[in-house]
Amino acid sequence: MGVALAVVLAAFGSVFLLAMILAFIVCVCKFTKNRDYGRRLHHHQIRTVSNPELSSVKMDESASFDPTINRISMEELKVSTKNFSTDLIIGDGSFGMVYKAALYNGSTVAIKKLDPDAFQGFREFRAEMETLGVLRHGNIVKILGYCVSGLDRVLILEFVERGSLDQWIHDTSSSNNEYSEDKFPLSWETRIKIVRGVANGLVYLHGLDTPIIHRDIKASNVLLDSSFEAHITDFGLARKIDSLHSHLSTQVAGTLGYMPPEYKEGVTGATAKADVYSFGILMFEVATAERPNLPKMMEKKEMGLIEWVRKMLAQNRHMEILDRNMPREGLSGDEVNEYFRIASLCTEEIMVDRPAMSEVVDLLNKLST
Incomplete structure (x- = not known):
């Protein structure tokens, strides 16, 4: 009986000792894992805080x-x-x-x-x-x-003295600059000069070694100096592109009324042809003094600026859609028609059918004004 009890106690002691050893090993492993995780977490936190863009x-x-x-x-x-x-x-x-x-x-x-x-x-x-x-x-x-x-x-x-083109075309009451007394209306010759200036600015941006796409060409982003020379501003949405990538962003950018139709099809990248489209809309706006983001009524139907202009041009009514406040002296119907033809080319529905801005400048320079 004594011998049997001794054997049982010895066996129990061996099992208990083995269990203690296993428990010790498990504890050591958990401690090491937690310590390593803490080190990794601490290292990650240090890297995050030291991120130069955040700091x-x-x-x-x-x-x-x-x-x-x-x-x-x-x-x-x-x-x-x-x-x-x-x-x-x-x-x-x-x-x-x-x-x-x-x-x-x-x-x-x-x-x-x-x-x-x-x-x-x-x-x-x-x-x-x-x-x-x-x-x-x-x-x-x-x-x-x-x-x-x-x-x-x-x-x-x-500082560009005369303020935004938007104010000169649409806001006759604004007086936040020293030239408010002769602010409105703009002559046809002045409007052509402004449009040419914007086109030249875009040619410069698109022609850089790393082209720059503005992505928000509109009347309020064009400022006029004392000589009514146009200056493109507000590059909040601008993107640089390289020859291997058509865009650096997949987010839709721009202003309602100026954005190209391909945006509706999911093509949201920054492309030069998107700037060309917005420029074409700006050309329509400069000539008609109609806002691109407001509907027009024609034949008892509401439509956007570009649809309205196209319908009017199809009916050979190009002189009727000009800004009613603009002086008409010496205005050439043929030149107005050519102006709208250039704007129509810029606003082609299919992106590849639009001309490059350098081609647009060549066409604008052929206008007699």
């Missing part, structure tokens, strides 16, 4: 791209805009208001303050920096510098 959101930085101005602090910009007073607002660009400001050196500039909570506001800022900062062309608004302070991001832009 740069809160940095204080300013830069100048023009020799006429030095780096400007956010404090100077607040003083120059009277703490971004609504009285100094001269425009509402994508993702931010635009203010008129006088810097300490006496120069007048436009200040664009990006909305801190704007959708993709930081991407908008980066896009503006990568495009406007290096562009120099007579029909492109120059970016003179920028300032970042905390979550505030501000662009310093060339």
Whole structure:
């Protein structure tokens, strides 16, 4: 009996010892796994925090791209805009208001303050920096510098005296610039000059080594200087493209009424032919003073601007659709007809049927005006 009990106790002790060893091994494995997971998590957190794009959101930085101005602090910009007073607002660009400001050196500039909570506001800022900062062309608004302070991001832009083309065509009551007394109406010759300027600006953008697609050509994104020369502005949706990729974004971009029909078919990338279409719509708008995003009535039916224009042109009524406030002296019916023919080419439904902007410039230069 004693021997049997001893054997049982020995066996039980062996099993207990084995169980303890196994439990110890399991604990060690769990501890090692948790420690490694903690190290990986800590390493991942460090990498995330050190992401330069995220950390740069809160940095204080300013830069100048023009020799006429030095780096400007956010404090100077607040003083120059009277703490971004609504009285100094001269425009509402994508993702931010635009203010008129006088810097300490006496120069007048436009200040664009990006909305801190704007959708993709930081991407908008980066896009503006990568495009406007290096562009120099007579029909492109120059970016003179920028300032970042905390979550505030501000662009310093060339001030273009007469304001937006949209105001000159549609808003006869606006008086936020010194030229308001002779603001309206624009002559046919002036409208042709403006359209040519926009076309030349787009040729420049599309012809860069890495082409730039604006993606939001419209009347409010065209500014006019004292000589009524056009300057393309607001590159919030601009995209660079290379020869291997037709676009860098699959998101629909642009303004209702100016967007090409291929967007409805799911072709949403940035292409030069999309800019050509928007430019064609702008040509119709400049000549007719009708807004592309508002319906027109014809034959007791509502229709968009482009459908209305096409129907009127098909009936040889091109002179009837011109802005009724525009002077008619010396106006050539043949030239008006050719103008609308060029605009119609730009707004072809099929993308490949539209001309390049360089071809459009050649056609516009043949107009006698």
